[in-house]
Structure formats: structure tokens, C-alpha cells
Amino acid sequence: MTALTERVLRGLRRFNDAHPWDHNAHYHPWILRQLPRRAGVALDAGCGTGDLARLLAGRVGRVEGVDADPGIVARARALTPAGAPVAFRVGDVLAGAPRDRYDVVTCVAVLHHLPFADALTAFRRCLAPGGTLVVVGLFRPRTPTDHLLGAAAVPLNAAVGWLRNGGRPAPRPVSMSARTRPADMDFGDIVREARRILPGARLRRRLFWRYTLVWRRP
Template structure:
């Protein structure tokens, strides 16, 4: 994910920042102005109190009420947050925040299209038996979770291709997909 951060990135927003892991990593990587946005107030309070919070700005809110500047960010990320909102509206709002030449990164869960996806789902379950689980700091609660995700892989792929010209969409194991979109990429360069 970090290899797609635009060179010289000055402003980033993480929509649905949860407990702030991504915002702190962006800060460590030298992005000078970072905003973490989440509608869960306990998450934002934990972010603000974290020893590495520094000058990261954490805001309680969502895409519809946070007063975010259109085309104001070189990096817009939404990790496990798009499924908390209407997918089409969320992608449109996220897209509107990306500055020319900036990057939108979305990593999210989706449901399989069965029976077509059955072989992939079986492989994912087997891989899951051997996968190490991410660990949280002692006593750190998890961010809120919505399960199952409301959209299917096919729906997310179609919406991404329709709304984000030139998007790079990829399916991952364990009910995840990622998309990377560069604002201003040649619309004929679809990678979907």
C-alpha cells in the first residue's frame, strides 16, 4: 500500500481511521499534514491519546459532515470503512477529495459471488488456518465491525470501473479487495 503514496505527498486523509494505525504510519513516513476521520468517538479519543499522535488531526465525523476540502488531498485512504456507507455515494465522495495527480486507496471487505467464487473461498479458508492474526496493543479495543459486508465483489468491481477511470482493482483472500486510483490517469487505461 505504501508504495503508491505520491512522491512529495503533503496532505492525507484516512477515512474511517479506526484506532489510527495508518495515520501514525503515514506520519512516520513523513507526510506532514494528516487527518484521521471516524464517526466512532471512542476511536477518535484513543487516536488523540496515543503517544505517537503528534500533530495528526483527528476528527469525529464522516464524509458527509466533516467539511473536507474537495480535491484537497494527495492521498485519500479508506481501509475497511467504505462498507459502512452506500458504496456508490462513498466512492464518489472519496473521489472528490483527491487532488489532481493524487491517489485514492480503498481496501475493503466484500461478499463472494457464489457458486462462482467457491474455489477461491475454499482456498481462502485453508490459507486462513495458517495466517497470523494482527495483534492490538494490550487492552486496545477493536474498532467497530460490520459483518457481513453489504456488497459483493462483482458489485464493487463494477462500481470502481464505472466511477474511477483507470482504477486498479484487485481481489484478495479473506473477503478483501483493494483499489488504487490516480486522479488524472488516462481514462482509456482501464486496469479493471
């Protein structure tokens, strides 16, 4: 890497730190488009501050959000209007979910923190027949395609941050209070393992260092 490239990357990092935006929330509208028009009960696994869970409440009769961090769950409860059909609890997303319970399961930027196969197996078990699983995850870049998408995302990331913040420096969103740790599985391994556990799952690489997975239980 040349000295010029290093200076450019440092400059982009400083710019992005000054103009942050939530890459996960960017995919929330896409997630909603994958769901049936109405559903009974949804689980948002690793709900964080509850942004997605509150959006799901407009499409689902009842939403349960679960996260392992008590402070984050307390923040999610505080941000949720009284009377909203959303309940948050502290817990392990892989433990205690009853079989065949949920019509929708969502999981955003959490799966790489968990044992991958165990997590998908747990989601499959708790999803009701005909239910929908939607995942937005992170993967480790390995192939030329991965690195090309990553390179394309760098200037777009800066542009989106600039536009969303009106060209002004801004604090990090509450939903980004903790930095996400890097993923250790590459996309090829994710696809192979996911389709072994969830036959027919649809996976795609996405911009902003994400991939998506959609599976409907028969």
C-alpha cells in the same frame, strides 16, 4: 454440509478467536507501496484507532484521520505521540471534506458501511489533481473464484494467527475491538460501480476476504 465439516469449522472458529490478528493491518505495507514517495496532506477515512494514519505520517507532511465513533477517536489520539503530524476528528467521512484538498485518501474496511457510490464520489471530489485513492474493502462472495479464495484463506488465517501470536492465545488487538459487519455488494458490482465513478480504477480480489482499489486522479 456434513457433521464433520461443521465440527471442523467450529474448531477453526474457536482457534481463530484464541489467536486473533488484524486482517486490515496486514494490508498497511501494501497501501504504503501504492503512494508517492512524498505527499502533502492525507485523509484516512474511517481511521479507527489510527494505526494507518500514524504510518502515513512517515510518508506525508500532514495526516487527518476521521471516524464517526467518538470513543475510537479518543483512543486514536491517546495512542499518537505528541508532536506527530496527525490530527483526528469525529465526523462523517462523506461530509465537509473540501474539494481538491488531499494528495492521498485511504479507506480500509469502511466503504461497505457507507453508500458506495456516494462515498467514492466524495473521495473523488476531495482528492487533489494527481492524488491517490487507496481502498481496502470487503465484498460478498458470489462466484466460484470468490469461494475458492475464501476457502484458501481459512487455513492461512489460522496459520498466520498462530505465527503472529507465537503459538499462544492472545487478546483481540485494540484495532479489532468491534467486529466488521458483512458486506452486501459482490466484487462484480463493486468493479462496475467503481469504474463508472473512477474511470481507470484498478481493483483486485485479495486473500482474507478483502479487495483492493487504487485510483489516481488525472
